[in-house]
Amino acid sequence: MAQITLKALAHTYSANPVQGSDYAIREMNHVWEQGGAYALLGPSGCGKSTMLNIISGLLNPSNGEILFDNKRVNELKPEERNIAQVFQFPVIYDTMTVYDNLAFPLRNIKVPEHKIRSKVNEVAEILELTDQLKKKAKGLSADEKQKVSMGRGLVRDDVSAILFDEPLTVIDPQLKWKLRRKLKQIHEQFNITMVYVTHDQLEASTFADKIAVMYDGQIVQFGTPRELFEEPAHTFVGYFIGSPGMNYMDARFSDGKLFFGEHELPVSASFLNQLTQADNGRLQVGIRPEFVQIWNKQQDGTIEVRVDYCEDLGTYKILTFTLAGQTMKARLSEDQKVPSDKAYVSFPKQWTKVYRDDFLVGDAQ
Amino acid sequence: MNKIENNKAWFLVLPVFILVAFSAIIPLMTVVNYSVQDIFDPSTRYFVGTEWFVQVMHDAELQAALLRQFVFSLTILSIEIPLGIGVALLMPTKGKAASLGLILVAIPLLIPWNVVGTIWQIYGRADIGLFGAALNAIGIEYNYASNPTHAWLTVVLMDVWHWTPLVALLCYSGLRAIPEMYYQAARIDKASRWAVFRYIQLPKLTNVLIIGVLLRFMDSFMIYTEPFVLTGGGPGNTTTFLSQSLVKQAIGQFDLGPAAAFSLVYFLIILLVCWLFYTIIMNMQNDKRG
Incomplete structure (x- = not known):
């Protein structure tokens, strides 16, 4: 459980950035509070995934600090940050069963087997995977696989936040709402900070309490879905949220x-x-x-x-x-x-x- | 059932049928033809049934060559496959170093087979070869021309040098095909380096490894040129493999009947072993439990 603070954070992929447009993320300050359900909404290429990878530590920011509960974590590797991340395409360990997939993060930190069993069963129950536990993960459908990837984040007690990088992209439309509801339910149950990256405004507003709209490497507005609709702080928000977008x-x-x-x-x-x-x-x-x-x-x-x-x-x-x-x-x-x-x-x-x-x-x- | 009998469409398959007949079936049938007859000249021939098969199966020299062949193939497989995976894991993946690595690893594959034999024939010589002479100079007695163990070691070493790069390149391409996400997820799951190899890299390499194992088995089981140039099958018969025996029989002694029977047996063994390997690997993939 943690509050995630981004302090004067900026990131560029270019070796010598000269102007603002060289930055994938322009200098920003932002706080994701403990226990919040947030969405990070923006068009492709606006820096959403970059920001997520910086939080999880897969990417090191070129400037600024990341703080977990006011402690600087820039130098910590992803495995030391206790973050779970769910990717756009489900990542599962093909040769393992569903049970072993869910147990994997616990086995890596040498949790005793009987504790693993109760934890895995508990998470499988929540994700409605109990019937599948003995099955090979390889044979699952896309949405079940994505549930397994999510489950690997949920089994650990030490997880400070779960980051979702457009997790429903490969899921069939009729299952999307079901998984989204599941996520919401998990959020309520675990009181865990969740950041959900998407370019779909419907997905963002049904999942999140507060949405950060990102455009051109910066967060142009951070607010409730209603605020984004009634008081767009940036022309992009007006245009991106709502269907059709705002008239200018x-x-x-x-x-x-x-x-x-x-x-x-x-x-x-x-x-x-x-x-x-x-x-x-x-x-x-x-x-x-x-x-x-x-x-x-x-x-x-x-x-x-x-x-x-x-x-x-x-x-x-x-x-x-x-x-x-x-x-x-x-x-x-x-x-x-x-x-x-x-x-x-x-x-x-x-x-x-x-x-x-x-x-x-x-x-x- | 009222099936339509006028299946003119079958004629469309005819070209393929003719092509396959001429490229595979007819040549193979020629061999079958030889294997069941004793032919003195085109007008004097006798049907002998399975006699040649019985004879070659009881030929002590062939049995010894077959055994040697199996030992050789299994030895080089057990060295080249793990070594190839290891090399692939160590090869640089980015920038100029990656291209350089690929070129260096690929070099042995570009050398003609009998040149490989010649290289090792000279390289390993106890009197003037860099490798052989160096070993002797530091006090390790080594002479592949007179010592059967040394001859074996040299042949195995030569094959490993020549063909590990193939396995390495196959695995390298397999590794490159694994999406970065898998590694990222593994880091987040706090997986050890070994766990990453065991649960991500190795399973994703299965398909290229099947190709690698089958290719290396078939090629090594049919090996001819390199040992022929290097040791000529000696000393004695100690490095005489199946192909060499076959050539001796068919061309040296012109025993076409037994040679044809032997060829068929040879072919069936390769087919059988490949099938076995394939089945085993596929089953391992399906039944493996974390």
Whole structure:
């Protein structure tokens, strides 16, 4: 059991890094608290796996420190860190039975055989592998194999955290939810820190209490699934979380107001107060498709837009429209009438967010 | 059942059938033909049934050669397979050192067989050979031309030198094919170096080892050129292996009948032993328990 702290951590695969983009992980500080269920969400190549391998010790970071319960572990090898890691593809020891696979980490640290037996049986029970214990691990199906790899992490009492590196990639869709639920259950039962790497937002939000969204070598937001949805701290979060992603409009600030083309955008005063005339960088205004309001008739404060098309997705509809040359999307309920050709939209103030150089205005950055 | 009898599709198999017939079946049948007849000249021949087979099976010289052959093959297998795995484990895996290692290990495989024989024939000579003379100089009496044990050692050494690289290269390729994840998982499971070898590397090498064992068994069981050049089968008959006996019989004495019968027996032995090896290794893989 441990709290994992990343202090001024950075990593590069290049020999002499010059600029930020040479880094797989840009300098960051982060804390994974003891007992939390976390997801590390991001697109391929954003540095998720690098970060995981740094925590487990398979990779040594070029800068910064990793602390387990405030003790520096940079110099410790993976076998000394008491971390379990489950990989994208199940790793099992082919020639062994399921029982021996589960017993393997314990035998390596010379646990007496009777203790091994009770521990393995206990873990097999939880993972529903009891019937398979005598079987060769080689003959198992992919999801069972992945359960065995997970089980090897669970048998040890000394494990400080379990790291999952996209563990459900090779699992059949109908079994995915089952395994995910199992993981959640294990988390509750063992009170163990779990970090779950994925590029699937659904997987992340069903598993984790808090999600760290990683983009371009940095954690751009760390929060609950709800926070990520309602208050994306970075344009990438808005775009990556939610389906479809957030709408963004390039905005112009003048006379204390924000404009998109010639339309004034309704934005709460707290945002406007933080914008200065001088150096604003690139300003964008974002709103989620779920919060865009669509009207059939002109109302107070609505903007006229051209309707492009509407997709019916069964329980809801996605309306695509064009506003001042920019394509945007709105999510409508199933029974809402879809205006053809012309529609009027309004953006509720409370859901309209302002971004400066991709970061939410008013945030620490 | 109403099966369609007009199976014209069988004609499509004909080319393959003809090819196989000419490349394997007909030559083999020629040998079978010789093995059951006593032929004086093309018009004077007598069917003798299994007589040649009975004769060669009771031939003391052939029996001795067969025994020698088995001892030789098992000896070199028991040296070359573990040694090859060991070499493969030690070979560098990254950068220039890896290419250099591969080239160095592959060199013996590139040398023609009778050149290998000649190299060791000279290398091992007690009077002028680097190896033989050096041994004698440091007080170890060594002469493969007169001492049967020394002759055996030299032949085995030569084969190990010549063919261990094949096993090593096969294993090297097998090791490279193991995904890095397995090693990472093993580190996290706190596996010892030995456990990594025993439970990850060795099981993943099984397939290349089957190829290695079968190739080395077949080749060593048919060995001819190198010992022929090195010792000529001597001293006495001590390093005369099966092929050499066969050649002596077929070409030296022109006893085609017994030679043909013997060839068939030879062929069947190789087939049988290969099957045995294959079955044993496959069973080991399936029944092995942690």
